[in-house]
Amino acid sequence: MAQQKTPNLDSVTTINEDGSHFKLHPANVSGKFTLARRIVGFIIIFVYAALPWIPINGNPAVFLDTANREFHVFGISLDVQDLWVLFFFISGLGFILFFITSLLGRVWCGWTCPYTVFLDHVYRAIERFIEGDAPARKKLDNAPLTANKIFKRTVKHGLFILCSALIAHIFISYFVSLRGLYGFIKDGPGEHALSFGAIAFLTLTLYFCFAWFREQFCVMMCPYGRIQSALSDDDTMLIGYDSNRGEPRGKASNSDNGDCIGCRRCVNVCPTGIDIRDGLQLECIGCAACIDACDDIMVKIDRLPGLVRYSSHNALNGKKSKIIRPRLFAYLALMLLGTTALAVTMYKKARPFNAQINKMKGTLFQKDNTGVRNIYEIHLSNKRNAETTFAITLKDAPEWITMSGTTEGIVLQAKEKKTYNLVIIAPAEKYDGRFDFKIVVQSATDLTTIENKVSFLGPSPKLYRKKALQAKEANQQNLGENQAPPKEH
Amino acid sequence: MSPDSNTPTKKPSVKDGPILREHVFDGIQEFDQKLPNWWLFTFYIAIVFFVGYWVVYYSTDFMQTPTQSIDAKMAAIEDKKKQELVAMMDKLDDSVLVEWSNNQSITAEGKALYDQFCVACHAPDLNGGVIGRSLIDDHWEYGGKPMELFELVLNGSPADGKGFNGQKMQAWEDLLGPEKAAKTVAYVVSKSPHIKK
Numbered sequence: 001m002a003q004q005k006t007p008n009l010d011s012v013t014t015i016n017e018d019g020s021h022f023k024l025h026p027a028n029v030s031g032k033f034t035l036a037r038r039i040v041g042f043i044i045i046f047v048y049a050a051l052p053w054i055p056i057n058g059n060p061a062v063f064l065d066t067a068n069r070e071f072h073v074f075g076i077s078l079d080v081q082d083l084w085v086l087f088f089f090i091s092g093l094g095f096i097l098f099f100i101t102s103l104l105g106r107v108w109c110g111w112t113c114p115y116t117v118f119l120d121h122v123y124r125a126i127e128r129f130i131e132g133d134a135p136a137r138k139k140l141d142n143a144p145l146t147a148n149k150i151f152k153r154t155v156k157h158g159l160f161i162l163c164s165a166l167i168a169h170i171f172i173s174y175f176v177s178l179r180g181l182y183g184f185i186k187d188g189p190g191e192h193a194l195s196f197g198a199i200a201f202l203t204l205t206l207y208f209c210f211a212w213f214r215e216q217f218c219v220m221m222c223p224y225g226r227i228q229s230a231l232s233d234d235d236t237m238l239i240g241y242d243s244n245r246g247e248p249r250g251k252a253s254n255s256d257n258g259d260c261i262g263c264r265r266c267v268n269v270c271p272t273g274i275d276i277r278d279g280l281q282l283e284c285i286g287c288a289a290c291i292d293a294c295d296d297i298m299v300k301i302d303r304l305p306g307l308v309r310y311s312s313h314n315a316l317n318g319k320k321s322k323i324i325r326p327r328l329f330a331y332l333a334l335m336l337l338g339t340t341a342l343a344v345t346m347y348k349k350a351r352p353f354n355a356q357i358n359k360m361k362g363t364l365f366q367k368d369n370t371g372v373r374n375i376y377e378i379h380l381s382n383k384r385n386a387e388t389t390f391a392i393t394l395k396d397a398p399e400w401i402t403m404s405g406t407t408e409g410i411v412l413q414a415k416e417k418k419t420y421n422l423v424i425i426a427p428a429e430k431y432d433g434r435f436d437f438k439i440v441v442q443s444a445t446d447l448t449t450i451e452n453k454v455s456f457l458g459p460s461p462k463l464y465r466k467k468a469l470q471a472k473e474a475n476q477q478n479l480g481e482n483q484a485p486p487k488e489h
Numbered sequence: 490m491s492p493d494s495n496t497p498t499k500k501p502s503v504k505d506g507p508i509l510r511e512h513v514f515d516g517i518q519e520f521d522q523k524l525p526n527w528w529l530f531t532f533y534i535a536i537v538f539f540v541g542y543w544v545v546y547y548s549t550d551f552m553q554t555p556t557q558s559i560d561a562k563m564a565a566i567e568d569k570k571k572q573e574l575v576a577m578m579d580k581l582d583d584s585v586l587v588e589w590s591n592n593q594s595i596t597a598e599g600k601a602l603y604d605q606f607c608v609a610c611h612a613p614d615l616n617g618g619v620i621g622r623s624l625i626d627d628h629w630e631y632g633g634k635p636m637e638l639f640e641l642v643l644n645g646s647p648a649d650g651k652g653f654n655g656q657k658m659q660a661w662e663d664l665l666g667p668e669k670a671a672k673t674v675a676y677v678v679s680k681s682p683h684i685k686k
Contacts, residue, residue, distance in 0.1 A: 015522075
């Protein structure tokens with residue numbers, strides 16, 4: 001059983017020659033970056049766990065209510081038909097990541113990615129607490145199956161499953177809300193098989209990922225990790241080994257040697273099993289463990305820290321590192337484009353209510369001798385958790401049209417959807433063909449309005465007027481015959 | 490970089506440096522290394538799943554195609570609608586609708602529905618206008634009994650009906666359903682002095 005491997009650039013350390021998974025035991029490390037990462041990690045876990053508890057506008061801060069097809073994000077409510085704005089959300093977020101990556105490299109992976117955060121600050125912490133440091137864990141791996149080993153392994157995996165179940169419950173509460181989740185738990189799994197199945201599946205997946213799969217995800221599956229090599233360049237921040245200072249490696253007592261004493265400490269602490277001294281590699285998640293490890297050694301042997309440090313490829317090779325470069329502006333422009341598109345679409349679409357206007361089914365227009373009529377269906381949906389009153393007005397419409405229908409004091413209960421009919425009438429004398437106008441719906445609660453441009457359709461005005469005129473004349477001449485009198489009952 | 494000797498004396502190992510595959514394309518060669526076992530496992534699982542799914546989907550009735558599933562759901566909706574209609578028809582008759590018209594909570598619901606869908610043509614005072622007939626005068630084109638009104642609302646003006654000012658009323662069953670239609674009619678009954686009780 002291989003206990004120690006020498007990482008190389010030609011193969012992945014964590015995959016053995018026969019294709020099996022080589023289980024890494026990263027050594028314990030402490031230092032300023034480790035501490036800072038731990039603090040950031042706990043803040044992220046806290047935020048993640050707290051979001052479903054914080055109510056904004058009557059809904060949890062993040063509540064993706066798939067059952068009712070409503071999506072509440074920080075007080076903004078989206079209906080399912082508004083979901084296309086998520087395209088801009090993803091593109092905006094994506095371009096922000098582009099920008100950050102070109103500037104700061106893999107800072108996302110090492111510091112803030114939920115996978116790393118949970119793995120490092122929850123699961124590995126539990127493992128260290130129960131099984132001890134890296135040598136102790138290796139020893140336990142190779143030890144025969146004694147009562148002590150069975151006990152430790154049972155406790156460890158029990159805690160892993162417990163944590164996975166907790167995370168899975170928090171995750172599912174983003175979709176069913178905490179109140180919903182509590183209800184589900186009280187009702188029992190049989191009543192809500194789908195949610196229970198989702199939680200069970202998620203628990204097992206998390207357990208598998210964090211107990212066994214670990215770094216394989218970052219190294220081989222994560223698409224972001226793969227894209228990053230195309231986003232970064234020689235000026236991008238990375239964690240690098242200063243080979244000018246470090247080489248040749250050797251004993252500290254020999255003054256011909258560089259600062260690196262070849263202690264392998266940086267290799268032993270690496271969670272993906274690479275040797276940072278071989279340069280930037282795809283596996284590196286930028287966790288800065290090797291910086292803390294090396295600085296620790298350097299201080300002990302009375303040398304300057306920073307042999308492994310946050311730097312850039314150019315800076316490590318003695319060139320000047322540029323922060324401002326064309327790539328940065330290109331990504332910045334994309335980022336602004338993405339976030340602006342998101343802000344504009346959110347402003348236009350993420351309203352507290354929706355008003356969609358259609359022509360009534362199967363009717364283009366109606367005409368008689370008195371005028372032309374168009375019937376519109378106004379589909380209102382109140383996204384708020386409170387009763388709201390709406391009013392309908394017309395804008396940019398000719399003043400000679402009349403409308404018929406309920407336009408004032410339209411009351412919708414919390415989350416209610418209602419349809420109202422509205423008839424627009426153009427009198428025969430004034431009708432002059434198709435025209436466009438706007439139907440404006442305003443909420444009395446906060447005076448937000450939604451304007452819908454609609455078209456008033458009708459027959460060819462020339463023909464229509466000719467016919468209407470003839471009919472009128474005929475009507476006057478032959479009173480008493482059934483030539484569509486103005487009102488019949 | 491091309492392999493000079495193709496007859497290695499011992500089994501090559503990565504420890505001696507990268508093992509290259511023989512084929513060369515544009516001067517580019519490939520490492521000869523094993524894929525991770527878990528990765529291969531996902532392929533094998535996919536193959537097994539595909540065979541099983543293929544057989545089950547195409548050769549058994551265990552799973553529905555999307556078309557079948559939609560047809561089944563639509564049929565269930567139609568069925569439910571029919572059942573609701575039958576149940577409502579069993580329950581309703583002229584006297585029930587008259588009774589409902591004296592029930593304030595039902596007429597309040599009916600008024601809300603009337604304001605939503607009917608008011609555009611039949612006017613807030615129910616007196617009609619250029620579009621819809623008056624519901625409070627003494628003329629009933631298609632019958633003035635409560636149940637006749639109810640069926641008129643559900644199905645719209647009859648195909649051979651005269652219409653009013655050039656058009657006919659649409660069928661409201663899809664939009665309202667039998668229960669709401671009945672409540673709306675109850676409201677009209679409560680307002681109309683010439684209803685044939």
